[in-house]
Amino acid sequence: KAGVTQTPRYLIKTRGQQVTLSCSPISGHRSVSWYQQTPGQGLQFLFEYFSETQRNKGNFPGRFSGRQFSNSRSEMNVSTLELGDSALYLCASSLFQGFQETQYFGPGTRLLVL
């Protein structure tokens, strides 16, 4: 079974631009979560989507948004990019059986904001 895939793997943007990242979960997985990882803050939870609805949200500004499609694929968008948004963005999927969930991570998208 194929793992979580993320596109693109690398991205360079300039301040003020916006960016859209894509995540395809493991086949059959219905929940997709997004995380931001930086050297200073570590790995931080952004939000989780299940059945096209945001289920949980971390403590990030409204510039960070996401959505999930009917096939469980997810996108996250960052508007008005800031230098501090440079990070590794990770997507993780899980089955969502309602109880014990194990999340599996993709390889990440490395975003550099200049």
Add this chain to the structure above:
Amino acid sequence: DAKTTQPPSMDCAEGRAANLPCNHSTISGNEYVYWYRQIHSQGPQYIIHGLKNNETNEMASLIITEDRKSSTLILPHATLRDTAVYYCIVRVASINDMRFGAGTRLTVKP
């Protein structure tokens, strides 16, 4: 989610067992212990998880103390490819907003 405490770094000789400790003294009854590892610049890799019983899979063993306040991840025969940052996370298993700490940087040496 309960807070975890891990040593910042550990070394292990290749071929020997690597024992990575984790303290989670405020763990709640419905929280599981999960272990992930991250090799530089890659996505975290799931290793193992448990509630209160010891668990073993093809990658590792997880030993949880009877009071559940601490646990140990055991890599039975460490290889150079096991060099990574290992994260211990305690979480309610139905909630997918995992909180990662700083983890333990394990270096396996030849």
